């Protein structure tokens with residue numbers, strides 16, 4: 001019997017581990033490292049200095065980004081033994097979307113600076129792995145083109161809420177028509193923060209016409225600049241983007257507007273304070289995403305993982321709590337779920353995977369995280385996501 005047909009002790013998502021070792025018998029080793037913390041260093045060598053600075057950089061002295069990672073080390077898992085973990089199930093449904101594991105691909109803008117196929121490659125990877133992708137408003141390919149690349153894969157849409165309300169409605173209508181089933185509204189980035197890596201290179205991709213595909217392809221946007229975007233009106237279109245990108249005057253009362261124009265589930269991204277989480281529930285939101293944008297917005301801010309328990313307590317089962325900012329390993333996912341998140345969004349690691357190996361690089365990142373999560377759980381005596389609760393953790 002060929003080795004590949006032997007029944008292995010761990011099937012499921014952890015089977016990725018078996019396939020790596022089996023390929024090794026033919027002298028094939030993984031093209032990318034399986035310790036995903038190593039991707040950043042490789043990406044630094046592979047990407048242009050501008051693209052690398054854009055993805056790896058954070059706000060100010062980058063202390064929030066460091067705190068995001070350090071917060072995971074403050075919690076340790078306490079493995080338990082003899083608990084029959086022969087059958088495991090990591091699948092979950094979040095906001096009406098079924099997924100093989102509690103993992104989504106976070107919204108990341110301007111992906112064509114990492115790889116020419118950008119969001120199209122990510123959409124294909126997401127569909128192949130059946131993992132939901134969250135498409136950014138600031139994508140390098142349009143809502144419709146990404147949907148086509150994603151096929152019948154699960155997809156959500158992330159809104160950067162523009163000043164022009166008609167433009168916001170147009171984005172929502174386009175996303176709905178193109179099969180995006182949930183709306184993520186990012187609240188923490190109505191303007192870009194002080195980001196020294198980008199400032200020192202005087203690099204903002206949007207001003208170069210990258211990451212504005214959804215705007216330039218939009219009928220409302222086009223009408224505002226006098227017609228389809230051409231060489232002649234391109235600069236004016238970019239200035240119109242600058243004037244419209246974010247709206248610092250929004251308040252909680254404005255959320256009614258979104259409810260009126262989006263009939264699917266809505267998640268608010270960028271929540272860190274328990275009172276904001278409670279206000280989200282009061283406003284009838286379906287979910288909050290505990291996130292500090294990977295430390296890219298407020299330097300010196302609370303680590304996202306440190307904010308999670310307070311938000312979970314405040315929401316008290318009245319809304320779904322999702323988490324991002326600092327996820328690099330399967331163990332990180334286990335800790336975030338143990339502290340009350342229903343699922344996590346992975347971000348920079350898949351952007352590095354995209355930059356290093358396109359669609360295959362994104363799939364590699366997804367498979368590594370899923371396999372590592374399943375192995376972490378199994379070896380800790382946990383066979384389903386319900387088993388991930390604060391009792392499995394101690395403070396370091």
Ligand SMILES: Cc1cc2nc3c(=O)[nH]c(=O)nc-3n(C[C@H](O)[C@H](O)[C@H](O)COP(=O)(O)O)c2cc1C
Nearest residue numbers: 055106107108109136186293294325326327347348
């Ligand atoms: C290059 C880059 C672009 C991003 N673009 C967006 C975006 O368009 N919309 C959004 O809501 N979040 C965006 N984010 C934030 C991510 O969705 C996520 O919150 C953050 O990266 C999590 O931190 P981590 O990557 O360190 O885990 C971006 C992050 C990076 C690194």
